[in-house]
Amino acid sequence: MTEVQLDLTVNGRRHRLSVPAHYSLLDVLRDELELTGTKTNCLEAECGVCTVVLDGKSVASCAVLAAQCQGREVTTVEGLAEGAALHPLQEAFVEFGAVQCGYCIPGMIMTAKAFLDENPRPTREAVREAIAGTLCRCTGYQKIVDAIMAASQRLSQQGERA
Amino acid sequence: MKLEFLAPQTLQDAVTMAKARGDAARFIAGGTDLVIQARKSGTWPEAVINLQQIPDLGEIKGSGQNFSLGSLVTHRQIEREGRFAGALEALRESACVIGGHQVRNVATVGGNLCNASPAADMVPILLCLNAEVALAGSEGRRVVPLASFIEGPRKTKRAHDEVMTEIAFSAPAQKFASAFLKGGRRRAMEISIVAMAGVVSVSRDGKLTDVRLAMGAAGPKAIRLTEVEKFLEGKALSKDVLEETGRLAAAAASPIDDVRASASFRRHLAGVYARRVVELSWNRISEVGNDRSAA
Known part of the structure; x- marks a missing residue:
């Protein structure tokens, strides 16, 4: 098995791996980290x-070779909360009940994160x-859209205060 | 499985690596086709040669009439490209229907062309724009019209050690508009069952001129609808003209039955989309700001 030496920053932490x-x-995210x-x-x-989110853009991590992420920065759902404080997107998903089985939610939140970073309102x-x-494939998109809209408002308000 | 990952920093190194390894190596750009195909089939190449660190392949260049897309330009870049807003809107429309954002953020136009799926969504509009692709290999550089570059399903003129470097095209000199429509069973995340792109101009006396139509997913490769183009030259748009457009386009389709649609439904859609694309681009002519003759 040929391995690659990978230098990857995930949620602000730099990792040096052989994969x-x-x-x-x-x-790499699931099995190595x-x-x-x-x-x-x-x-x-x-x-x-x-x-x-890879260098600020949403990507399907299943279709990206880890070796092509050399020196790049990744944010996963684990990287959103600051300590015990949830990210506004996470808060809004909880508040609006935008979850049924929950399996799509980490991907949904990261998709929304990259989108709102580029389109705040x-x-x-x-x-x-x-x-x-x-x-x-279970709860439908209505509440998910509600939650993302609410999060966008909170994030812009935070941005204005900052 | 013993995959070797090679990361050349120059085009020359990429070509040399590919030549040395022969068919056992494959170039990788965005990877969204290669990685998924390899995992599904359980067959990885012996080596992948990463093109992402080669400089200059990721830019959209040009202005006015002449443009070139670096082969590593992503669908994301094309759908957000301000220079393609207006007359060249069909380029953005083609780019923004491929996969979801997660794929378009990574997948490249060069990959879309070299993968040569009959349903590749970037191909029809680039055929309308008479695009030419540049290839750099161990025998040197050559330029091939896109229409002959793609030979059939998953088959191109690219030699195994040739890297596609850019896709160049010239927009029509006169005022024109373009449109792209795609038929699928859903409005997102769908492989086209018919894709149609058009570029039309209107002469001073209000007649269609220099009409270009291309159709994807309705035959082994995307094609220009030359019979329809000839028919439309010099015509004013009318209900009868649109009907004949649809009839001729359906006749030009050579579709297959597959899991996504029957051949007869594809043929039907080819007619419908040809009509709609011609009508839509005609209607857009008055909206686009590219009238050089008036300048």
Whole structure:
């Protein structure tokens, strides 16, 4: 097995790892770093459940080779809360009950995170388009969109205060 | 499984590595096709050669009429490109229907073309723009029209040691507009069952001119609909003209039955989308700000 030497920053922490060259970013996050908040599902970049933020952009971590992430920065759902304080997106998902089985939620939240970073005050329509690549198959999207809209308002208010 | 990961820093090194390893090595750009295919089939190449660190392949260059897309330009870049707003809108429309954001943020236009799926969504509009692809290999550099570059399903003229470096095209000299429509069973995350792109211009006396239509996913490769284009030249848009457009486009389709749609439904959709694309681009002509003759 040929290994690659990987230098990767995840949630602000720098890691130096030796991983098999065929490992995806998802494999490294879950199996090497034991960050199992990012879920495994379709492994075809179709469902969005494995979405993480790579250098500021949402990516399907199942379809990205870890070796191609050399020197790059990854944020996973574990990297959002600050200590015990949840991120406004996480708070809003809890508050609006935007969860049923919960399996898509880490991917949904990371998809929304990258989207709101680029579009701080989106319309509902834009939110729906933004999450088109992240599938929920139980609760439906209404409450998820409500939660993302509410989070966008809180984040912009925080931004204005800061 | 013994995959070797190679990370050349220059184009020359990438070509040399590919030549030395022959068919056992594959280039990797965004990886969204290669990684998924390899995992699904359980067959990885012996080596992948990463193109992402090679300088200059990730830029959109040009202005006015002449543009080039670096092969590593992502769908994300194309869908957000201000220079393509307006007359070249079909480029953005084609880029923004591929996968979800998570894929478009990574997947490259060069990958879309080299993977040569009959349903590759970037191909029809680039055919309309008479795009040419540049390839750099151990025998030197060459430029190939996209129309002949893609030979059939998953088959291109690219030699195994050739890297696609850029895709160049010229927009029409006169005022024009473009449109892209895609038919699938859903409105997102769907592999096209028919994709249609069009570029039209209107002459001073209000007739269609220099019409270009291309269709994807309705045959072994995307094609220009030359019969429809000839028919539309010099015509004013009318209900009858649109009907004939649909009939000719459906006749030009050579679709297959598969899990996504029957051949007859694809043929039907080819007609519908040809009509809609011509009508939509015609309607857009008055909205686009590219009238150089008036300047």
